[in-house]
Amino acid sequence: MFVTPTNPRFIDKAWTRGGDVYILDIEDSIAPAEKERCRTLIRESIQKANKGGASIYVRINKPFVDADLPYAVWPGVDRIMLPKTESADDLRHAHDIITRLEKERGIPVGSIELYPMIESTLGAVNIHELLTAVPRKLSSMGGAGGYDMAMNLGIEMFASFDQYAWPVAYVALAALSLDIEATGGVFVPNTSGRVDQGDQAAKQAAALHAAGVHHSGALHPNFIQPLVQGLSATADEVAWAHKVIAEFDKLTDAGESVGMLDGKVVDKYEYDSALRTLEWAAACAAKDAYKARAMSRAQQASA
């Protein structure tokens, strides 16, 4: 979830919300006159927001990359989000500064991930060039929709159909072709435009989960729990994955490659899919356990 470091009501409570990630924003939710103060609050905000075991990202401003990064690159930051990325040069410039700061601040070089946010048509058409621009981990790739893209395309948002069919799919395909996880590409209508309704988050999570997408963002705390729950592997999915793996093992032992289980085909494809389900379930469980321990420590400390 995005959090504004300048608002104590938001930043002080963020860790209690149970999110997997908090994004400390210096960009669009921060008024121009507050940017300077916001920068100086990032370091202490990291400690506040990750008390509950969440990962920490920082969203900087494209026009102020040089000014923002020295305030954004600290131990405890997992990812820098670079908005409105449109060219390989945008990424190279940010990468060079982050590398220098990592060296200066004793952070393992290359450990901070860089997330190019695709928010314009130019960024979308240049996506492959962007994703191959720097020797730094680009861990996931979504976007090519949203508020800025709507402005660039000159469209009203919140239509009942997918207004970003090509750019979102194109960006996701480019990412997948480079073994970068894709986090976009699934359309869920939200004709009200509201960002605070949990049932909308649940629908969004269900659609993403069905498409194999593991991450989604939020602008309001009401979205967090529906997303965390909806994007996690369910008990039924885990049970089914175990059955598929057991059945495929039996087939393999018998020298066969295709069988049936409860009327469904079991083959190598289903076997691999089941393994991925278990991997994802294990990752979710590990994150939940980590957050629970951190949350417990933080609650004891604040008691």
Place this chain on the structure above:
Amino acid sequence: MNTQTLQAMQPDVEKPLFVGEKPMPKYIRRSVLALSIDDAQLGEKAYASWADAIILDCAKHPGRDWQADLKARVPAAIQAAARGGAEVFVRVNRDSAAAELEAVVFSGIAGVVLKGVTAPEDITAAAEQLDALEVSRGIAHGALEIDVEVDTAGAVWHSLAIARASERFGVFYVNEAALCQNLGMQSTPTLAFDPLEYIKSQLITVATSVGGQAMGMSYPLGLAQDNADEAIVKKAVRLARDTGFKGSMCPHAAWIKVCNEGFRPTAEEAAYYVKVIEVFAEGIKRGMASVPIDGKMIDVPVDLRAKLYLKWANRAQVRDDAKARAHERQGN
């Protein structure tokens, strides 16, 4: 809503909102009507249409020196087509583009529409020829636009290279029927979904990425091209605008009014943008750059979008005013 009202809503309509701001959309070209230079009623139809742009089709008549014939007749046709204040273009076939450009490029046109394009080289060749023709025909250098009627798989596949091939590139027109034919698809709308949805979205994205725009209609009307009831056309235009199209070819004169009204922000939207700008400005005064209106988040891009769309509404009104003045002049 008239120009004065819109300007009062946003006094600095001509002032750039940010460094590098480009007009959005690039052109106020909501309705485009194709007319033949052989049409005896060309001037009357163009004048009565209120189209933002007219595309002239120039048939090559057998048994004549078609180049000499067109050279003799096109200048008058351009003048006739412009009577109602429309921008005038000439449609040119890619296969004989060099010869056709020589015969139809004259002062008074805003550009040419190339059909049958399959590669960026088609654009660069036309652009080079326009460089020379502008000099020889007294047209300002670089003034002529090159638009592309997308009717082949090649044009779709190479769309980015085509759009980047020349600074003259302005618009992609989606010719759905021709494209379906080229792709081996049925050219009647029998499906429940738009089979060209992905292609349309690609062309809109690519054209916008170079500062241009895409023109087209939503499914199924874009493919059927029916002379449908106004309510149906109105709904289709809204859908097309929400997809990112900035105007459409109008196969029927009845579409033009609907397109002129539909491919621009409505008065209700303009009023909402004013509210967004006011609420956001109040938030900024309180040090908040993210404020809600009815549960919707209003932040920097939403505020900026509201300002850009007010400019768009204003430019559309200015265009309408200019056409009205052209009609008054022609009426006197």
